[in-house]
Every structure is written in C-alpha cells, then in structure tokens.
Amino acid sequence: MFVSHLSLVDFRSYEHVDVELGEGINAFVGPNGQGKTNIVEAIGYLATLRSHRVASEIPLIRAGTERAVIRSRIVRGDRASTVEVEIVPGKSNRARINRGSLTRARDILGLLHAVTFAPEDLVLVKGDPDARRDFLDVLCVQLAPRFASVLADYERVLRQRNTLLKTASGPRRGSDEGGFDLHTLEVWDAKLAQLGAKITHLRHGIVQELAPHIARTYDEVSAGQGVATAMYRSSLDAYADDEQTIGAATTISEAMIEAQLLDTLAKLRAKELQRGVTLVGPHRDDVVLTINDLAVKSYASHGESWSFALALRLASYDLLTVGPQHESHQWVPWGNDAEPVIILDDVFAELDVKRRDRLVERVARAKQVLITAAVAEDVPEGLDGRRFDVMQAEVTRVL
Amino acid sequence: MSTKPTTIKDVYEGAVQDLIDELGRLPGVGPKSAQRIAFHILDADPADVQRLATALVEAKARVRFCDVCGNVAQAETCQICADPRRIDTVICVVEESKDVVAIERTREFRGKYHVLGGAINPIDGIGPSDLRIRELMARLQDGVVQEVILATDPNVEGEATAAYLARMLTAIEVKITRLASGLPVGGDLEFADEVTLGRAFEGRTLIGS
Ligand SMILES: Nc1ncnc2c1ncn2[C@@H]1O[C@H](COP(=O)(O)OP(=O)(O)OP(=O)(O)O)[C@@H](O)[C@H]1O
Ligand SMILES: [Mg+2]
Numbered sequence A: 001m002f003v004s005h006l007s008l009v010d011f012r013s014y015e016h017v018d019v020e021l022g023e024g025i026n027a028f029v030g031p032n033g034q035g036k037t038n039i040v041e042a043i044g045y046l047a048t049l050r051s052h053r054v055a056s057e058i059p060l061i062r063a064g065t066e067r068a069v070i071r072s073r074i075v076r077g078d079r080a081s082t083v084e085v086e087i088v089p090g091k092s093n094r095a096r097i098n099r100g101s102l103t104r105a106r107d108i109l110g111l112l113h114a115v116t117f118a119p120e121d122l123v124l125v126k127g128d129p130d131a132r133r134d135f136l137d138v139l140c141v142q143l144a145p146r147f148a149s150v151l152a153d154y155e156r157v158l159r160q161r162n163t164l165l166k167t168a169s170g171p172r173r174g175s176d177e178g179g180f181d182l183h184t185l186e187v188w189d190a191k192l193a194q195l196g197a198k199i200t201h202l203r204h205g206i207v208q209e210l211a212p213h214i215a216r217t218y219d220e221v222s223a224g225q226g227v228a229t230a231m232y233r234s235s236l237d238a239y240a241d242d243e244q245t246i247g248a249a250t251t252i253s254e255a256m257i258e259a260q261l262l263d264t265l266a267k268l269r270a271k272e273l274q275r276g277v278t279l280v281g282p283h284r285d286d287v288v289l290t291i292n293d294l295a296v297k298s299y300a301s302h303g304e305s306w307s308f309a310l311a312l313r314l315a316s317y318d319l320l321t322v323g324p325q326h327e328s329h330q331w332v333p334w335g336n337d338a339e340p341v342i343i344l345d346d347v348f349a350e351l352d353v354k355r356r357d358r359l360v361e362r363v364a365r366a367k368q369v370l371i372t373a374a375v376a377e378d379v380p381e382g383l384d385g386r387r388f389d390v391m392q393a394e395v396t397r398v399l
Numbered sequence B: 001m002s003t004k005p006t007t008i009k010d011v012y013e014g015a016v017q018d019l020i021d022e023l024g025r026l027p028g029v030g031p032k033s034a035q036r037i038a039f040h041i042l043d044a045d046p047a048d049v050q051r052l053a054t055a056l057v058e059a060k061a062r063v064r065f066c067d068v069c070g071n072v073a074q075a076e077t078c079q080i081c082a083d084p085r086r087i088d089t090v091i092c093v094v095e096e097s098k099d100v101v102a103i104e105r106t107r108e109f110r111g112k113y114h115v116l117g118g119a120i121n122p123i124d125g126i127g128p129s130d131l132r133i134r135e136l137m138a139r140l141q142d143g144v145v146q147e148v149i150l151a152t153d154p155n156v157e158g159e160a161t162a163a164y165l166a167r168m169l170t171a172i173e174v175k176i177t178r179l180a181s182g183l184p185v186g187g188d189l190e191f192a193d194e195v196t197l198g199r200a201f202e203g204r205t206l207i208g209s
C-alpha cells in the first residue's frame, strides 16, 4: 500500500500543506528544523495514532490553534480510500473514512501500515522495557486493530487500581470516610486480570510471529555475524511455581494467563498495599533480545545494537507485509498489498557504510519509502525517486 | 516576527470576564465557546436574558432528588417512582439522571430506576460509599424486586461499578442482568442512539441470580 496524497491543517509547523507522494522513494530534504520530520510523523500517526517522537498530542497541534487535521489518500491494491483524522487534545479524536460520517479515530487503525526507522531506535535495544513494550503495542494495533481499546482500557484500569492502592495504603486508611474497601480492590483485580491476559496473550503471539523475521533480518543486516532471538518475558514468571515461563511456551491460553494473574495479585496483595503500585501485569513485561545467547542490553556492542534495532524495524516490516502465519494468530483477515510504508527519519546519517548499504538494498524496491535528510548527500545512491525541498514549512517538489 | 499570543483573559475585564469565566466552568464549554455564548447573551434582548436567569435560579431552587431513586424530581418522589403504571418488580440501575432520560427515550423499559450518582472512580476519589448503594440495598429488602438491570456506562468505571454491584447483590435473591454489548465501548450511555440502546435492553444478559 502507499499514500498518494497528504494534506495537513495546523499539524506541527504546518498551517496548511498538500503533498502529492509517489510509489517508491520520496525524499524530503532541507536544513534542520524546517518541517521534514513533521511530514513523515503525520503519516506514521495515520497508521498508529501515535507519534514516534512524543507521547502527548499537544505538540502535534500547531501552536496557537486547537485542532490538527491529517487527510490522506491511501492506495491498497486497486482501491483508493480517503482517510482523515482530527486531533483535538483533551477530547476524543475523530476520523472520517471515504467521506463517511465521523467515527472514533480508532476505526482507521489497520487501514494504513507504516514502519518508522528513526535515530531514537537504539532505545529499543539499549533502553528500558517500556520502549520495547511500546514497540510491541504499536505493532499490535496494526496487526490487531481492535486491541487498541483493550490497551486503552488497561491503562485506565491500571491508573484506577494504583490510585486505589495508594489511598488504601495512605493516611486515609481506616478513617471514618469509609476507608479501604477490599471488595472494590477485587473488582479492579478482576478487570486488570481480564484485560491484562488479553494483552499478554496477544503480545506473546506477536513476539512468536516476529522472532523468525528478526533472526533473518539480523542475519542480513549484520552479514551473518550472529544468531538473534527475541522472547517475551512476562512479569508473572517471577512468581510462578513451575519453571515453565510464558515466553518459552509455544501455546498459551488467555484463560490460563488470566487465572495466573488473579492468583498472583492475591499473593502480592500485602506488598502492593504497602508499595501503592500494581506489581504484576503486562505493564511490567519486557522482550528479551539476544545475540548468540547473550542479552543484547548488557552485552552487545554499539554496532551490534544498531544492527539489532534495524533488524527489529525490518522484521516489523516483513511481518506486516506477509501477515501472521500461525492459524491462531489470524487477528484480522490479511488481504493483499499489505506491505507497509517505510519511513526513514534521519537514519542514514547515523549508520556506518556497511549497514547503510544493506538497508538501502533492503528498501530500494519497497512499495513506498519516505526519507528525511538534512542534505541531499545523506540520501544514499540507489534511492532515486521523488525529491521535495522543505523550507519553513513549505514543501516543493524538485525532482 | 512572532507576536505574543493574546489570550482572551488579557482582553476583557470586569463583568464581561466574570461571565466568560462562569460559562467556561460549565461542562463541555471551552474558552472560545464561553466567549461566544457571553457575547450572544450581551447582544440578546434583556427579557430573554431575564428568562434564562430565572430558569437557572428556579431550577436550582425547585429541583431536588427523589427520595426513592435519586433521580431529579420536583417533589419528594420523582414522576417515575410516583407513576402507578410502572412495574415495581424491575429496577434499572444507572449512573446519572441523564441516563434515565436516555433510557426513557427508547420506550423499552416499564420498570423503575435507581440513580447511583456516579461510578466507582478512585482517581476522582469516588468509592462505593459515595454512591447510593446502601439505598439500593434497602429497596431490595422486601423481596418485591425480581430483577436488577445494571445499566452503568460501557466504560472502565461503569464496568467496575457493575461488577461491584453484582458482587454485593449475590447475597440477595434477585436476578441480575447487564445491558447487552453492542453499545459503543468506552462511551457514555447517554450518547448511545435510541435503537442501539433499546436493542441492548432487549438483549440483556444474566450475570447472576
Ligand atoms: N506544534 C507546533 N507548532 C508550531 N511549530 C512547531 C510545532 N511542533 C514543531 N514545530 C516546529 O517545527 C520545526 C521542527 O520540524 P521538524 O522536526 O520537522 O524539523 P526537521 O526538518 O525534521 O529538522 P531536523 O533536520 O533537525 O530533523 C521546529 O522549528 C519546531 O519549532
Ligand atoms: Mg527531523
């Protein structure tokens, strides 16, 4: 699939811009701070409803305005559709598909696939677990769009439960205001376990789908320098009685995880009340990455880490292209022309020549590639296509 | 090149600003809408403005909450509780009075209501003891009520409240049902259209008895 037209209103630095994009390579070139990343960020947002740079939506709205609109034309196979999303911080975002009536923004998930490579990707490998959880969740909503609401509800339940634990352990406990109510906590336990099991189950499945792609893409990027693996690590494992971890299990049922979560929450109750936080659940999970059986986070060199980060993005791209393989992972009907748009935000300047060449080789024939670079020389040879100059939030096609 | 953005606050003073501030405190009214409404009021006929002001003051003075169900009422009991044609054996539990209005519009329901006054929401500091749950329990003591329909909002807090009530009600011999799914998840009951809400009522599921 590819984006043939993009139009922004009050998004980031753009008051209004229209860009006609082509299949193949589209390079955005211009000095720092002119608005190159802003363009590709908008396309990433259409695919994931998130920015690859910021967690809050406020910076996405042009300063001094209240709402931003991203409008696009997406071509998949021989069908084109218009997809439009309106971002209003503090309110629920809304979307419109093919001039239909307004719906929730969530309804556009799955219509566009995109994978963004950015200099920040090193945190996927070297950073804290939350970066890897985010990586999985972004992939998760593209592979299984209906899980967006599960993720949002889990976030909400977690915040509610943590607040309850805090007030229960705080000075108000036992006061005549009603104090701590065990029944209420049990209600939140049940919700947390129910939603948490869905997320753990899905992420476990996605890591299983991703792992063979990672092994292959790492082999390509590093030119056979090692065997890369990825395994889901559940926070439940630390409290389980048996040796079998969730990550190592080939099949695992949602009901089993739910029961285990409920069980563990009961076991941890005293500790949680003391600490005032939820100690187990998918918000504490991680993905363990290894090269030749050594944990990448602690052992890998800088170059190996970069190769792994690239491998993770390429593996997402491959997985989104071919779709999930295991029959129990058919979250949505996959359909044809699912190949994601590739976004390369400032990555070539970060890479050494070898990795750069291998990445070029890998993306040169992709359906659509969007590249940002400060100078034309940073766009590697072999990636010819459209070129746009970006200057003070004006985009001009030059090639 | 850039000029300092002037906020609305910098511009108006005294009575006009007070009016904008008060309007801006209303739910769903942002600073721009508050400004627009304020100038609409300033432009309007004095008699119209007087009618609005009277309506506000009268409503606040006259409207109270039903002693039985907690719905808005003009007297000690609301019109629904006082209506002899309504069935006594089914109680529909909702979060707010506006949910009663939404359900009444569907014309699917002939029983009575119980308005909780919100949902369990630790972040907002609302626990079960802040809701009219004790009053609900009291209404179920005489064994007249056969079914309690839990019609709290289809969002995280509404679900938690329904789950909590279901637990509390297991001690009482009564059928407990929940509105069928199909309502927009994560939303407010009051925003569901009549047909969807009506269907959710017809297809309600048993969650305990
Ligand atoms: N919400 C916003 N409102 C107005 N301007 C914004 C907003 N968000 C970002 N900008 C401006 O956009 C510019 C950054 O744009 P962008 O990140 O696209 O730059 P870039 O061309 O990718 O630069 P670089 O080469 O440094 O990566 C900055 O000048 C920033 O001030
Ligand atoms: Mg940039």
Ligand SMILES: [Zn+2]
Pocket: B066, B067, B068, B069, B070, B071, B077, B078, B079, B080, B081, B082
């Ligand atoms: Zn009443």
